[in-house]
Amino acid sequence: MNFPLSLSRRTALRGLGISLGLPWFESIVPRAAAASIAPTPPQRMAFIFVPNGVHLPDWTPETEGYGFDLPFILDPLAPVKDDLMVITGLTHDKGRANGDGPGDHARSASVFLTGAQPRKTNGADIRSGMSVDQVAAQAAGKLTRFASLELGCEPGRSAGNCDSGYSCAYSSSISWSGSASPLGKETNPRFVFERLFGNGKAKEMDKNKIRRDALKKSILDFISEDAQKLQAKLGRADQHKLDEYLTGVREVERRIEITESEPQHSADIDYPIPEGIPGDYGQHLRLMSDMMVLAFQTDSTRISTCMFADAGSNRSYKAIDVPDGHHALSHHRGDAEKHAKIRKINQFHVAQLSYFLQKLKATPDGHGNLLDNSMIVYGSGLSDGDRHNNENLPVLLAGHGGGSVDTGRHLKVPTETPMCNLYMSLLDRFGASVDFIGDSTGRLSGLQI
Template sequence: MLTRRTMLQAVATGAGAALGLPLTAQRLVASTPENTTPKRIIFFMQNQGFDPATCIPKGIHNSGSLANAELPEPIRPLEAYKDRLHIINGLHGVHTSPSHSAFFGALGGYRGGDGVPPSAATIDYELSKALPQTLLPHLCIGMDSIENMTTKPTLATLSASGAGQPIFMHSNPNHLYQMLYGSIATGDIRLQHEARSNVFNQIEGLAAAKGESLPTVDGQRYQQFVNGFQDINGLRERLDTVSDHLKKFAPEVDERYTNPEFETDWHDVLLDLGISALTSGITNTLTIGSGRGEIFGAWKGLGIEQQGHNLGHMKQPDNPIWIKIRQYNSRMLVKIVESLESVPEGSGTMMDNTLIVYTSNNADSQHTRGDNWPVMLLGNFDGAFKTGCFTQIDGNRPINALYTTLLRAAGVTCDRFNMDGKLAKKFDSGNGPLKELLA
C-alpha cells in the first residue's frame, strides 16, 4: 500500500540513498532501530549569567520534589509545566574561565574566551551526531539587537564541530527563511533564494579551483572554506527534494521579518523558524543563543531601554528588568513545549522524546569564576531524566558531567566529556554521568 511513509522514502531515495528519510508523525526523520524513538534536544543559552535565586523556589535547599513549591517570578510562566521541570544547582565551570562569557567553553566544557577558537567539539554538535540523522543535523539561531543581527547576520561563539571548527548561528530571519524554505516561497523571497543559490554555487566552484593552486598546508585550511559552501549548497538541494512536505511547516512571513518594530520581533520569528525546523524534521538539534554568547543583547520590545554590557552589571534577583527578560525566555520555552506537544509521535507527542536544556554561557553572573552553573532541564528525553524535582550538587562536579549524562541518555558510551584524566583530577570529584538526574 502506498503510504505517506513510502512516498517520502521514494523522494529521499531520489535525493541520494544516504538520506534514507522516512516520514513519521508527518515529519522528516531518519530511520531508527526498533523500540527506539527519534529523540531531539534543544539548548537555550541566555547571556549575562543565570542567578540561582531566579530559578530555585524559596525555602528549597536540598534535593527533592517541586510539587509543593511555587516557582520564582522570573520563571513563573513554567509553573504549569513544573512536573516536567528539573532544576539543577551546584555544577561548576571554573575551568572554562567564563568571566563575561565562556564562549565555546560553555557548551564545550573547556577554557574559552573572547576571540579564542574552540578547542574541541561542543556537546550540541556531539549529540547531533548521536541522534537520528536529519537533513540539517544541527541548527543554531542567535538573538541580539537589531543593529548586531543586521550587521553580523551570522556569528560563531557557542557551537563547534571540532578544534578550530566553529558553527555559525543565524540571526537574520529573512536569510534563515530563504535557506530553509526558499524553495517553496513565491515572489521576492523565491527570487532572492534562487539568486543566492546561484551565487553560492559559483563561489563553491571558484573556491575549489583556487584551492588547488595553494601549498598543502594552506590548501587544507582553505578547504574548510570550500566545505562550508558545499554544505550550504548540499542542504539547499536536499531541502528542494522535500519541498511539498515543507509547505506544511513553513511559518507565515509577515512584517516582523521585513519591518521589525523591535528586535524582539526578530527574536520571535527566529524562534518560530527554529520550532518549524524541529516539527518538520529538518533538524533534531537546536541551539538558541539569546545574546549570541557575548556581552551584548537588547529587549526594547519588552520595554527595556538598557542593553548590552550594562545589563550584566545589574543584580538579577528581584530586578524588574531581569524578571522581564527571564519571563520572556520562559514564555519561549513554553511555546516550544506547546508546539512539540501538538505533533503526535509514537504513542505520545514529540515533546515526550525531547529535552530542553536552559542555562547561561557564563554560569551564574556576568563577572563570574564559574563556581556555580545553574541549569534547568525541561522534558525527559523519552523517560531518561527525572522531572518535577530540584537537585543540589555538591559543587565538585563540572558542567562536563552534565554533558556526559546527556550523551549517555542518547546512547553514547562516555565517562568524561572533553576532560582528560589530568584535568578531571583537579576539577571533577566523580566519573561518569550524574546519576541524580537519570530516571
C-alpha cells in the same frame, strides 16, 4: 487488513525548488519494519544560551524534589512545569580565569557546550573543544538532512577582540565542530526557513525563490499536487495531522513575510537589522523557536543550538520597560533597582523558552509529542553577572528524553559538579555515548528515579 504505507522517512512533498519534509505519521513505517510494529520516534536535543547570568534569588526554587513552587523568573514555565527539571549546583570550571585574567563573558559562551578552557587570543589561533551538540551530530547527523542547526538572534563577529583579549569568535559561538572550529549561526528566520524547505543546490534554490516570489505564492502552492496525492493515501488521523502541519508551516511563512514588510528598525539593539530579521526581539526569538520545532517535526535535524544573545550582550529591553543595557545592568553591585530590571530581562527570556517548549508539547510525535522525545538544555555560562562566577549555574533541562528523564523536579547536585557530567548523561540517552567531554568526571546521577 489495512497495512501502513511503506514510505521512507525521507519522503517529501516537492515543487519548484521546494522539498517539504513530512512529520511523523502512523501510516508511514520504514520498509524494513514489520507492519504490526510502530516505529519509535527519534530523540532530539537543543541547547539554548542566554548571556550575563541571572538573578539567582528569583531563579532558584526554595525546595528540592517534586512539588516545588516556580520563582518569579521561572513563572512563565507554569504550563510546562511537569515537563522540566531545574538543576542547581553545576559548574563550568574552565569558564574561570585559571590564570588567564579577565574575559569572563567570552569564556562563558565558549565553555557552555565544550567544557574546555579557551585559549586567550584575539588572533586566528583560537582553540577550545568540540561541543556536545557536535558530538551528537557526529553520531546522528548522517540520519537527517542536516547534521545540526545553529541559530541565534545577534550576528556577532568571528574575528577581532571582543572581551579583554579574547576573539569575538568565543563570544558569538557556542557550537564547535572541533577545537579550532566554531560554527557560525544563522540569525535570519527567512534564510532558515528557505534552508529547511529548499531543494537543490544554493544557486538553484536562489533562482527558484526569485521565481516563487515573482508569482507571489506560498511555498504550499507549489507542493499542493503532491499533498493531495498523499492525503488520499493516509488514514483519517494522519490526514488531520497533515492538515495541521501544512497550516503551521503556512502560519510561520506568513509571519516571516509580515516581518519582511515592516520597517527594520528597533531601539532595542545598536546594530543594523538585515532584511528579514524582525525589529521586535520577542518576535525574532519566537520565529527561531518555530524554526527548531519545524526542523524537529520534519526530522530535518535532531540537534540544534540557539543563542538568545551573544555573550556580554548589552541589548536594551524597552518593550518590557527596561531601557538599560543588559550587560551594564548585570554589573549591579547589589543595587536593588538594577536587580529588579535584571530579573525582568531573565523572565522575558524564560517566557520565550516557554513558548518553544509549549510548541514542542503541542506537536504530535509518535504516540506522544515532540517534547516527550526531546532533551532541551537552557542556561547561562555565568551564575551572577556581577561576580562573573561559574559555579551553581542556572540550568534547566526540559523534555522527557523518550521516557528516560524524570521531570517535574528541582534537582540539587553537589557543588562543583561539572556541567559536562550532565552532557555525558544526555549523550547516553541520545545513543551517542563517549568516554568524556570537556572536563567531565562521569555521568550525572538523578535524572531518572
